[in-house]
Amino acid sequence: MLENLASGFSIALTPWNLAYAGFGAVLGTAIGVLPGLGPPATIAMLLPLTYGMEPVSAVIMLAGIFYGAMYGGSTTSILLNIPGEAGSVVTCLDGYRLTRKGRAGAALGIAAIGSFIAGTLGVIGLSLISPILADFALRFGPAEYFSLVLLGLTMAVYLSGGSALKGLIMGAIGLLIGTVGLDPVLGAERYTFGISNLTDGLDFVVVAMGLFGIAEVLDNLEAPEQPVALKTGIKGILPTLEDWKKSWGAITRGSLFGFFIGILPGGGAVISSFVAYAVEKRISKHPEQFGHGAIEGVAAPEAANNAASVSSFIPLLTLGIPGNASIAMILVALMIHGIRPGPQLIENHPDVFWGAVASMYVGNFMLLALNLPLVGLWVKLLRVPYNILALLVVVICIVGAYSVNNSTFDVGVMIVFGILGYVLRKGGFPAAPLILAMILGPILERSLQQAMISSAGDPLIFLEKPMSAGLLLVAALVALTPLVSLARSGRAKAA
Amino acid sequence: MRQGHRWMLAGMSALACMLGWGGGQAQEFPTKPVTLIIPSGAGGSHDLTARAVTSVANEYLGHPVIIQLKPGGGGAIGSDQVAKANPDGYTILFGGPNWSTTLPAVEGRSKGPDDLDPICRINYSxxxxxxxxxxxxxxxxxxxxxxxxxxxxxxxxxxxxxxxxxxxxxxxxxxxxxxxxxxxxxxxxxxxxxxxxxxxxxxxxxxxxxxxxxxxxxxxxxxxLDDQRDPSFPDVPTAKEEGVDVVYYLWRGMLAPKGTPRPFIEKLATACKQMTEDKTVQAMIKSFGDRIQYLGPDEFGKVWRAEFNLHKELGASLKK
Missing domain, CATH: 3.40.190.10 (Periplasmic binding protein-like II)
Incomplete structure (x- = not known):
């Protein structure tokens, strides 16, 4: 193992490969900061560049873009309340509140360092136990997915700042929005009103940009004075010792959730960021601070999405299964070089496997070195007067929404959700549970249908599979504990 | 040698242009880049094949082919856009059985052989x-x-x-x-x-x-599920040999808006045929695990129409 890793480093540390890793990381950070044009599209555009490269160099560069984007994705979430990538939607919740309190530097710093720690832990996990984990990912069938997603949904209530009831209402609306498009079994159209743009459903990045970014601008326009935070200067640029004390546990737990949930193909990174946040809020001694600028609320999801971006390589490198669109593009790059990742990759092309793993260690250092100095620069951006900054937010959102599918329809969708988000804010309805339910709803429905069809309609399948039964038990506990504590506090009051 | 051949071709066509040789529309087409709409996402097998084949378009068509991705609606959005486009040969669609046959035949969405004209088939998996x-x-x-x-x-x-x-x-x-x-x-x-x-x-x-x-x-x-065995798996029989006559081509091909002039179609088809015979293109297609199975406009049109009729009949009988 160590010899293999050493030979991997000897490949990753050649000047050319270092340069490719650096280029990928810088480009990834840039596209992560700019929402819309995501890593898959960027990798697709750069694919022709890799025709003339060594296969391992191609993987090093493209992987750099992918995890660089995960690092950069938090920046606009924290500074402007625009989630640039799917994995950083949750980061908006507390990251942007910290910015409003004048602590943007601390939030960005924790995000960068938390990402580094999580990324490194992820790579260590990847190099030690990937074959075992790949097998675990394969065992995860429709029943297990259903139970996991149900568990994720019970956590939606923890994403709402105030009233749990309002959180549940928003979750229900999110589930309904998730049903727009083709039904997974028959391919019948639902709520599409004959508009072909709706047959693939609504893109949740577009919806999130409206609900968070545009709604925030509308809200701020009401206040005649500038938002306090945006006037404060550089002070408090880096996380304090107090921040560290609060965050190290969140980073560790976030890394674990990200690593294990991120292995699952299809939305692992996003789900893990929500789960990590909800768990921190659940176990925190000060849950009321979440949603109002808790540093742990940034540390946990950022750690999770970076650990997940590393572990999502495991199914690709050990089984040839691409877990998401970015990884699928990297698979394509390898295939162009005649390498077909699969069960035999480690045996047949150890240089590619270990070179790629070693480059991830190197890439994580590069990203930290790149991002920490940038924190000061980003914070300075906030000194731009708000009337100009607001315009910038709107432009970024419009360009971002357009570039997701090259579609002006999406720009319209984003604007509609921006206005809706503004109205919902006025009523104190939180947006995050809606987004979570919108992402999870289609996975929930598909896995329910798959499990029920394969069991010929027998619902016991969810209890017969041990992993599924375990997840359901946890979901039941999560759903019931607030009731128990409510009953207890009621009794205490009565006595 | 091949390089020299290319230069000679380019020189001759430049000369032909200057002299206004031919005069017919077909000789003048194309005078600008052709846009190829791919109605599926980046990195799919259609995207990859289209990029590989058109990478040498400039040499055989005289102008580059610009690829535009228009994903959405299972391919319906890009297909609708091309069907509505001006039939001047400058906007064409990268077709596939899902959005060019099955969707229109079974669901009445997207566009099939009634709304688009065949140019050629590149290959199928x-x-x-x-x-x-x-x-x-x-x-x-x-x-x-x-x-x-x-x-x-x-x-x-x-x-x-x-x-x-x-x-x-x-x-x-x-x-x-x-x-x-x-x-x-x-x-x-x-x-x-x-x-x-x-x-x-x-x-x-x-x-x-x-x-x-x-x-x-x-x-x-x-x-x-093919007419003949796959050369990569010579021991695996076709379903037909096993007594079940089911064949499916996961094809990739070029389609044009209905009413595109025949000389333009032929010009595009010939250029595509030359592109698929290019060694660098063939090497790329091989790396995807596919081969070239080129069909010209008439043969491909027949295969496509037959497939459309079959899916229509299947859809009507299976949908119950």
Whole structure:
């Protein structure tokens, strides 16, 4: 193992490969900061560049873009309340509140360092136990997915700042929005009103940009004075010792959730960021601070999405299964070089496997070195007067929404959700549970249908599979504990 | 040598242009780059093939081909856009059986041979029926016999409603009379994962999707749904040989708006044929695990129309 890793480093540390890793990381950070044009599209555009490269160099560069984007994705979430990538939607919740309190530097710093720690832990996990984990990912069938997603949904209530009831209402609306498009079994159209743009459903990045970014601008326009935070200067640029004390546990737990949930193909990174946040809020001694600028609320999801971006390589490198669109593009790059990742990759092309793993260690250092100095620069951006900054937010959102599918329809969708988000804010309805339910709803429905069809309609399948039964038990506990504590506090009051 | 040949061609065509040679429309077309709309996402097999083939367009067409991705609606958005475009040969569609045949034939969405004209077929990927090596059946015939002996027990993993897998499995079921549980998946990747993980018993996907798992001994091929055996799997029979006549081409080809002048179609078809004969293009296609199976406008039009009629009939009879 160590010899293999050493030979991997000897490949990753050649000047050319270092340069490719650096280029990928810088480009990834840039596209992560700019929402819309995501890593898959960027990798697709750069694919022709890799025709003339060594296969391992191609993987090093493209992987750099992918995890660089995960690092950069938090920046606009924290500074402007625009989630640039799917994995950083949750980061908006507390990251942007910290910015409003004048602590943007601390939030960005924790995000960068938390990402580094999580990324490194992820790579260590990847190099030690990937074959075992790949097998675990394969065992995860429709029943297990259903139970996991149900568990994720019970956590939606923890994403709402105030009233749990309002959180549940928003979750229900999110589930309904998730049903727009083709039904997974028959391919019948639902709520599409004959508009072909709706047959693939609504893109949740577009919806999130409206609900968070545009709604925030509308809200701020009401206040005649500038938002306090945006006037404060550089002070408090880096996380304090107090921040560290609060965050190290969140980073560790976030890394674990990200690593294990991120292995699952299809939305692992996003789900893990929500789960990590909800768990921190659940176990925190000060849950009321979440949603109002808790540093742990940034540390946990950022750690999770970076650990997940590393572990999502495991199914690709050990089984040839691409877990998401970015990884699928990297698979394509390898295939162009005649390498077909699969069960035999480690045996047949150890240089590619270990070179790629070693480059991830190197890439994580590069990203930290790149991002920490940038924190000061980003914070300075906030000194731009708000009337100009607001315009910038709107432009970024419009360009971002357009570039997701090259579609002006999406720009319209984003604007509609921006206005809706503004109205919902006025009523104190939180947006995050809606987004979570919108992402999870289609996975929930598909896995329910798959499990029920394969069991010929027998619902016991969810209890017969041990992993599924375990997840359901946890979901039941999560759903019931607030009731128990409510009953207890009621009794205490009565006595 | 080849390089010199190219320069000579370029020089001659430049000369021809200057002298206003030919004079007919076909000789003048194209005078600017041609836009090829791909109605599916980045990195799919259609995207890759189109990029590989058109990478040498400038040499054979005299102008580059610009690729524009218009994903959405299962291919309907890009197809509708091309069907509505000016039939001047400058906007064409990269077609495939899902959005150019099945969707219009079965669901009445997207655009088929009634609204678009064929230019050429570039190639197709054969699809294959596969199972786990430990399955109780070792051949396609045995699988059918097992399914008949255990009605409603076999779990099949399709790649989405009306996908190649869903359509062909329904055809196989109709011909043989077997009953099974047809579980939907969000594409061929997820259905392959489900097969590897033992969550489904049988799946149908392009041979290119299955090949590495078959080589690693993790999957067993049962039959190819093609007219002839796949050269990569000379021992695997076609379904036809096993007594079930089901064939499916996962094709990729160029389509033009209805009413595009015939000389333009021919010009584009000839250029495409030359591109597919280019050595660098052939090497790239080979690396995807595919081959070139070029068909000109007339032959391809016939195959496409026959496929459309078949899917229409299947859709009407299976939808109940």
């Amino acid at each position: 054969p699809v294959m029926v596969a199972t786990k090596p430990e399955a109780p059946y070792k051949t396609f015939k045995e699988m059918i016999a097992w399914a008949k002996a255990n009605p409603g027990k076999l779990v099949f993993g399709n790649a989405g409603p009306w996908s190649q897998a869903d359509l062909t499995w329904k055809q196989i079921s109709r011909i043989t009379g077997i009953e099974s549980r047809n579980v939907p998946h969000d594409g061929g990747g997820p259905s392959t994962v489900a097969l590897l993980g033992g969550h489904v018993d049988v799946a149908i996907n392009p041979t290119t999707t299955f090949i590495s798992y078959i080589q690693a001994g993790k999957l067993r091929p049962l039959a190819v």
